[in-house]
Amino acid sequence: MKITFSRKQLAIPYSLVLIIFVILPLLVIGFYALTDATGRFTLANFLNFFTDTNTLGTLFYSFALAFVTTVVCLFIAYPTAYFLASSKWKFKNVVLMIFVMPMWINFTLRITAMKEILNAIEGNLAFYPFLNSVIGLSYDFLPFMILPIYTTLTKLDRSLLEAAKDLGAKDLTAFLKITLPLSIPGIVSGVSMVFLPAMTNYVVLDMLYNSTYIMGSLIGSYFSAYDWHNGSMIALVLLLIICVFTILTNGDAEDANARGGALL
Amino acid sequence: MSSVSKKIVRTAFVIIALLFVYAPILILAVYSFTDATTIGQSGSFSLQNYVTLFTTPELAEMIFGSVMLALVSAVIATLLGTFGAIGSFYSKKGAGNFISTVNQIPVVNADVVTGFSTCILLVIVFGINKDSYVPLIAGHVILSAPFVYLSVMPKLKQLDPSIYEAAMDLGASPAVALSRVVIPQILSGIISGFGLAVTLSLDDYFVATYTKPATFDTISTYVVNATKGSQTEIKTALWALSTIIFVLVFLIVFCMNYMSKKKDDPAGEKARV
Numbered sequence: 001m002k003i004t005f006s007r008k009q010l011a012i013p014y015s016l017v018l019i020i021f022v023i024l025p026l027l028v029i030g031f032y033a034l035t036d037a038t039g040r041f042t043l044a045n046f047l048n049f050f051t052d053t054n055t056l057g058t059l060f061y062s063f064a065l066a067f068v069t070t071v072v073c074l075f076i077a078y079p080t081a082y083f084l085a086s087s088k089w090k091f092k093n094v095v096l097m098i099f100v101m102p103m104w105i106n107f108t109l110r111i112t113a114m115k116e117i118l119n120a121i122e123g124n125l126a127f128y129p130f131l132n133s134v135i136g137l138s139y140d141f142l143p144f145m146i147l148p149i150y151t152t153l154t155k156l157d158r159s160l161l162e163a164a165k166d167l168g169a170k171d172l173t174a175f176l177k178i179t180l181p182l183s184i185p186g187i188v189s190g191v192s193m194v195f196l197p198a199m200t201n202y203v204v205l206d207m208l209y210n211s212t213y214i215m216g217s218l219i220g221s222y223f224s225a226y227d228w229h230n231g232s233m234i235a236l237v238l239l240l241i242i243c244v245f246t247i248l249t250n251g252d253a254e255d256a257n258a259r260g261g262a263l264l
Numbered sequence: 265m266s267s268v269s270k271k272i273v274r275t276a277f278v279i280i281a282l283l284f285v286y287a288p289i290l291i292l293a294v295y296s297f298t299d300a301t302t303i304g305q306s307g308s309f310s311l312q313n314y315v316t317l318f319t320t321p322e323l324a325e326m327i328f329g330s331v332m333l334a335l336v337s338a339v340i341a342t343l344l345g346t347f348g349a350i351g352s353f354y355s356k357k358g359a360g361n362f363i364s365t366v367n368q369i370p371v372v373n374a375d376v377v378t379g380f381s382t383c384i385l386l387v388i389v390f391g392i393n394k395d396s397y398v399p400l401i402a403g404h405v406i407l408s409a410p411f412v413y414l415s416v417m418p419k420l421k422q423l424d425p426s427i428y429e430a431a432m433d434l435g436a437s438p439a440v441a442l443s444r445v446v447i448p449q450i451l452s453g454i455i456s457g458f459g460l461a462v463t464l465s466l467d468d469y470f471v472a473t474y475t476k477p478a479t480f481d482t483i484s485t486y487v488v489n490a491t492k493g494s495q496t497e498i499k500t501a502l503w504a505l506s507t508i509i510f511v512l513v514f515l516i517v518f519c520m521n522y523m524s525k526k527k528d529d530p531a532g533e534k535a536r537v
Contacts, residue, residue, distance in 0.1 A: 007350060010348070011348050014348025014409070014413070021382065026369070029380075094521075097521060101513060102285055104516075105506070106466055106484060109509060112292075112491060199374075207488060219377070219380050223474070238374055239377060242373060242374060242377075
């Protein structure tokens with residue numbers, strides 16, 4: 001038999017990998033989440049999650065932390081991206097690169113640096129756990145917010161702004177009616193790059209001595225207790241939140257490259 | 265507001281934001297060259313942290329292990345992601361869409377879920393021993409291959425399909441046409457995908473913590489444990505490590521940027537062809 005080579009066949013190994021290492025684990029998680037230790041179908045894990053005040057509190061705390069972090073990032077990132085994009089600096093691309101570069105440095109080392117600084121300022125990290133976590137998470141995720149906003153702002157059609165000015169619009173009006181609405185795709189992709197990781201990155205909280213649980217820490221604690229079933233339920237809930245978020249923000253394949261690829 | 269004061273306010277804002285991003289790393293870098301053990305403490309110049317970093321076996325092992333893991337998983341991820349992208353690009357629409365959609369799952373998924381689910385499947389269900397490094401490498405491959413796929417795909421879309429056909433008309437076999445015509449054209453996407461895979465692996469904590477052998481540490485898992493421990497010597501040696509990584513990243517990013525500038529230059533482009 002003659003084996004004919006075709007370009008399509010090159011996708012076979014990767015498809016198999018995706019099926020075995022992406023789809024199968026999710027099915028297994030779904031299975032564990034909906035069964036008990038004896039393997040029988042049950043909704044107990046699901047009910048546990050939504051009736052236990054601890055887990056609901058964790059869900060609420062994660063949302064609050066992620067929300068505040070996202071707002072802080074947005075308030076730093078938007079003006080920075082806007083001022084950079086609209087400036088006439090010759091080296092603005094270099095400045096952008098300097099902002100984005102920390103993405104490439106291991107985050108635990110960066111958080112260590114932030115921790116030492118906060119320790120020196122506050123004396124004891126235990127006084128402001130929520131504030132410290134917001135600072136740490138914003139510090140970690142800021143580049144992911146700046147990059148997409150900057151990219152959309154530089155693609156903005158400048159003639160629209162000139163037209164607005166010719167028609168008598170003030171700077172502020174032109175900004176509110178043209179620049180801001182047109183930069184929403186960048187904001188949305190920045191928000192999705194910050195909000196979801198902020199709900200799950202429990203290591204930042206750990207390193208800054210905030211012992212309150214967020215969604216990510218719950219998985220870890222069930223895992224260390226060998227409770228795959230409840231752990232899987234948490235993972236499933238997280239997946240659902242991510243799904244809803246992705247559909248709402250219309251997750252774009254190109255934006256995913258913001259996770260570090262834009263520099264190369 | 266006058267345009268001058270506006271300019272000052274804008275510049276000041278950008279500078280303050282830059283300080284927020286860089287002050288911690290830079291202050292730590294300065295302190296890494298002293299014998300101080302906390303920030304704010306006065307100390308005298310010392311290279312002890314760098315000596316400790318390079319002479320403590322567990323630190324050297326951890327760095328070497330992380331780099332090896334990053335390279336091995338990035339090579340596998342680059343091969344899978346690149347061929348996956350080529351195959352998917354030339355597949356029928358349905359199959360191509362399926363691969364692209366599933367490819368998005370690890371990208372949008374939380375790393376902690378990726379790590380947890382990989383561990384549940386490979387270690388709990390399949391019973392693969394973590395000490396074999398298979399779960400760890402598989403986890404890092406699945407974390408980074410989708411990003412290779414995503415950085416190769418746009419290059420394929422830019423490709424002129426007639427070049428491949430021309431190569432075939434001139435008698436090249438599909439394999440030759442692929443390796444001599446298609447691959448060189450998408451090489452920049454492959455290289456940036458590889459770079460991305462290396463950094464994702466080096467940055468990862470969550471997948472490693474669920475899948476790594478108990479005695480093995482990546483930079484992330486080591487640093488997290490070290491911040492909980494009380495060994496001051498190790499803590500300050502990590503300041504030195506963070507300074508070295510900072511300088512390396514700085515150099516790499518600027519070299520790459522310089523090279524890509526040269527490549528964009530049309531005269532340079534012609535010279536290369």
